[in-house]
Amino acid sequence: MTFSRRHFIKSGLATGLVAPFIQPAFAVPTSALFDCGVASGDPTYEAVILWTHTAQPVSIVWQVAEDLHFTRIVKQGRGDTVEASDCTFKVDVTGLTPGTVYYYRFIAGKEQSEPGRTKTLPQGSLDTLSIAVASCSNYPFGYFNAYHHIATDADIDYVVHLGDYIYEYGQDGWGDKEGQALNRRHQPANEIVSLADYRMRHRQYKTDNGSRLMHAAHPLIPTWDDHESANNPYMNGAQNHQPDEGSWAARRAASIQAYYEWMPVREPGNDADKAKLWRHFDFGHLATLTTLETRHTGRSLQIDYGEHLKQLNTEQSLRHFIETVLGDPGRTMISIAMEQFLETQLRDSVKQATWRLIGNQIPIARTHVPAVNDLALPASLAESDPVAAHFAYFIALGKLDLPIYLDTWDGYPVAREKFYQLCQSVNATDLIVLTGDSHAFWANQLFAGDGDPMGVELGTAGVTSPGDFESLGPQLATELDKRVSEHNREIRWTDCQHRGYVKVRVNTDNVNAQFVAVNNITSEHYQASILREYQITKQGNSLSMALV
Ligand SMILES: [Fe+2]
Incomplete structure (x- = not known):
């Protein structure tokens, strides 16, 4: 070096x-309802996944616009956040133009998410x-x-x-000494094993500014990679999975379900x-x-x-x-x-x-x-x-x-x-x-x-x-x-x-x-x-x- x-x-x-929609440093706009912000991902030529989470189940409107002020809205729709998907919400917005920047937001009653910016593939x-x-x-x-x-x-x-x-460790695991000093200890406190655990951990990570x-x-x-489920997994287990933590198949399925709920990734078809x-x-x-x-x-x-x-x-x-x-x-x-x-x-x-x-x-x-x-x-x-x-x-x-x-x-x-x-x-x-x-x-x-x-x-x-x-x-x-x-x-x-x-x-x-x-x-x-x-x-x- x-x-x-x-x-x-x-x-x-x-x-x-630089980016016009980014607020002054670290002043993340807050909405009590849209408590984990917004995300987009898995772009194609004409589609992109939009993501958000709400603090409780609600009906929401999503909008996609060509401009940050949402004067030229090109797509919009409605949906519900439900407890069955941990109040996460994803929509695969199609019919967009290739290689184009779009802005998006979510609205529920008087509550509005911060705007997000996304881009289709060229x-x-x-x-x-x-x-x-x-x-x-x-x-x-x-x-x-x-x-x-x-x-x-x-x-x-x-x-x-x-x-x-994300990392799966609990407060007795790797990083907790630093986490205590910074008041950033893992939630839940235990190593994450169940669906509820994985969901809570994803939610915590999405709160970082x-x-x-x-x-x-x-x-x-x-x-x-590995820590979205547990350290060093392979097809039939993981280094950091022990028999007293239940079956690996169930734990892995829980980690994958939470990942798809909490990440802006496209659901596989069929x-x-x-x-x-x-x-x-x-x-x-x-x-x-x-x-x-x-x-x-x-x-x-x-x-x-x-x-x-x-x-x-x-x-x-x-x-x-x-x-x-x-x-x-x-x-x-x-x-x-x-x-x-x-x-x-x-x-x-x-x-x-x-x-x-x-x-x-x-x-x-x-x-x-x-x-x-x-x-x-x-x-x-x-x-x-x-x-x-x-x-x-x-x-x-x-x-x-x-x-x-x-x-x-x-x-x-x-x-x-x-x-x-x-x-x-x-x-x-x-x-x-x-x-x-x-x-x-x-x-x-x-x-x-x-x-x-x-x-x-x-x-x-x-x-x-x-x-x-x-x-x-x-x-x-x-x-x-x-x-x-x-x-x-x-x-x-x-x-x-x-x-x-x-x-x-x-x-x-x-x-x-x-x-x-x-x-x-x-x-x-x-x-x-x-x-x-x-x-x-x-x-x-x-x-x-x-x-x-
Ligand atoms: Fe790592």
């Missing part, structure tokens, strides 16, 4: 805010497109200032959220399985975005180092672990149905669009642990601190050159190759993979196992969730970032010390990626800066990335 390269950009309070030729990529917004850890900053950027067309939009402003400002294209949350979005002839579902529909059980690490004391046992345990060809990440969908969408994308974006929850570049046994922990760090234990584990993995995490694509090397081969089969080797989950920024160049380039990966830090080694202090964390990037061929740069988002600006000739950090999440006063900026260009079917 090179602080001298930082360019300071708008702060949360000091400058005038059709045909398009010169430029701006996307904010976010993930890992953990309420007790701090204010969603990254969301606020996204809200103030009128250049952004769409927000892609790659998951961990930055969240409320971002949703009002831009349409959302979301997908979930009673389709709501777990199959893989989708495709066309941005004219400029770009396509295909989002993956890597949690509930195709993933095999994660391998846990704990069981294996102590036995990896010979070259033979290490090879067995890598080739036979991790490399078990039966271990999958995505379903066959998802593969077929991906193949169809990418084949069409190669024919029709200049750029191909993949919305991917978990890191895909090979990320092995470098040798770090010469590094000393800060004297101030207590031996009992969990970070000290994690660092000792890191040293052990570094001695064996093993992957950092096995919940990522690194834990599923055969599935990763299969994914790359599928992309190669339709000449989609120029992927721009957008990634969340890791709580660190990443600028990676991707290669398949045969050495052929597969494009780039742009990984976003958390909105608030901290990186693993942040508490080691900047000196050691910076050294770790440096060693990780030097040790791994695919990693150009990484930063585990900041919170923020990635702004991706897609142009006809290049793609620009800005890694935007916020300097504070413990109050709503912050500054944002660009930590790094890369320009991606295309040569034939492969991509290269240069520091700006």
